[in-house]
Amino acid sequence: xxxxxxxxxxxxxxxxxxxxxxxxxxxxxxxxxxxxxxxxxxxxxxxxxxxxxxxxxxxxxxxxxxxxxxxxxxxxxxxxxxxxxxxxxxxxxxxxxxxxxxxxxxxxxxxxxxxxxxxxxxxxxxxxxxxxxxxxxxxxxxxxxxxxxxxxxxxxxxxxxxxxxxxxxxxxxxxxxxxxxxxxxxxxxxxxxxxxxxxxxxxxxxxxxxxxxxxxxxxxxxxxxxxxxxxxxxxxxxxxxxxxxxxxxxxxxxxxxxxx
Ligand SMILES: NC(=O)c1ccc[n+]([C@@H]2O[C@H](COP(=O)([O-])OP(=O)(O)OC[C@H]3O[C@@H](n4cnc5c(N)ncnc54)[C@H](OP(=O)(O)O)[C@@H]3O)[C@@H](O)[C@H]2O)c1
Numbered sequence: 001x002x003x004x005x006x007x008x009x010x011x012x013x014x015x016x017x018x019x020x021x022x023x024x025x026x027x028x029x030x031x032x033x034x035x036x037x038x039x040x041x042x043x044x045x046x047x048x049x050x051x052x053x054x055x056x057x058x059x060x061x062x063x064x065x066x067x068x069x070x071x072x073x074x075x076x077x078x079x080x081x082x083x084x085x086x087x088x089x090x091x092x093x094x095x096x097x098x099x100x101x102x103x104x105x106x107x108x109x110x111x112x113x114x115x116x117x118x119x120x121x122x123x124x125x126x127x128x129x130x131x132x133x134x135x136x137x138x139x140x141x142x143x144x145x146x147x148x149x150x151x152x153x154x155x156x157x158x159x160x161x162x163x164x165x166x167x168x169x170x171x172x173x174x175x176x177x178x179x180x181x182x183x184x185x186x187x188x189x190x191x192x193x194x195x196x197x198x199x200x201x202x203x204x205x206x207x208x209x210x211x212x213x214x215x216x217x218x219x220x221x222x223x224x225x226x227x228x229x230x231x232x233x234x235x236x237x238x239x240x241x242x243x244x245x246x247x248x249x250x251x252x253x254x255x256x257x258x259x260x
Pocket of ligand 1: 025026027028029030031032049050051052053055072073074075100101102103104124128150151152153194195196197198199200201202203
């Protein structure tokens with residue numbers, strides 16, 4: 001017995017995803033396209049998921065590593081199961097499932113929000129992520145794995161006119177924590193990455209509105225929008241062996257947006 005901590009001969013390399021089999025939803029454009037490049041360049045095999053087949057083809061053609069394409073809707077439970085089965089059939093398993101598909105179709109108060117729009121946002125952003133996690137858990141079984149949900153800082157601090165979006169992203173946090181408990185004995189970790197404001201087609205409406213643009217910059221401690229390279233490291237870390245003891249956590253990658 002010694003009073004010194006035991007120093008292992010090697011440490012897991014944060015961000016080492018070489019050989020990992022990754023399912024990535026919302027991979028057709030925006031942050032998902034960015035993540036597809038980051039994982040593929042880091043040596044992972046990436047199964048791309050979105051509804052628009054043309055987008056998937058474009059992304060797939062630009063990736064250096066093994067790639068699969070599944071066009072379909074994350075709201076569909078059977079589709080999620082088919083993605084899981086198709087990935088297992090091609091690559092023998094799934095190590096990482098990133099539920100990143102999301103929509104934010106309206107900026108409107110409750111009276112101007114069509115009930116169907118509310119339902120759509122919750123269905124894609126929250127139910128879609130649950131159905132992905134469910135399919136992932138089935139094929140990961142007791143082999144372990146990493147589930148990563150793309151949340152948003154707006155889940156913690158809402159903005160006007162985004163009740164459905166904020167509810168869906170806050171819901172992801174509760175769901176991730178509950179699933180982290182449910183799936184722990186299979187060695188499956190479940191975490192949320194909550195980006196601040198990143199340039200992407202989804203955020204284009206904000207950037208083109210000067211008042212909103214100023215509000216974003218005014219709240220962000222680092223006084224700028226997120227750049228592509230700012231986001232990917234947290235996902236790579238959570239997908240790597242270095243994060244096997246990290247579960248039920250929320251990682252804000254927001255330049256300090258939640259600080260002020
Ligand atoms: N951009 C930001 O600043 C920011 C900040 C915080 C959080 N986020 C979150 O980050 C994630 C990605 O956002 P983004 O900005 O990259 O958005 P985006 O550019 O609009 O891309 C969204 C992706 O999700 C796919 N998608 C949407 N609905 C789907 C469905 N029902 N089934 C399957 N795929 C679907 C889209 O493809 P199809 O339409 O072809 O299906 C597309 O590939 C979202 O969860 C968003 O809430 C973004």
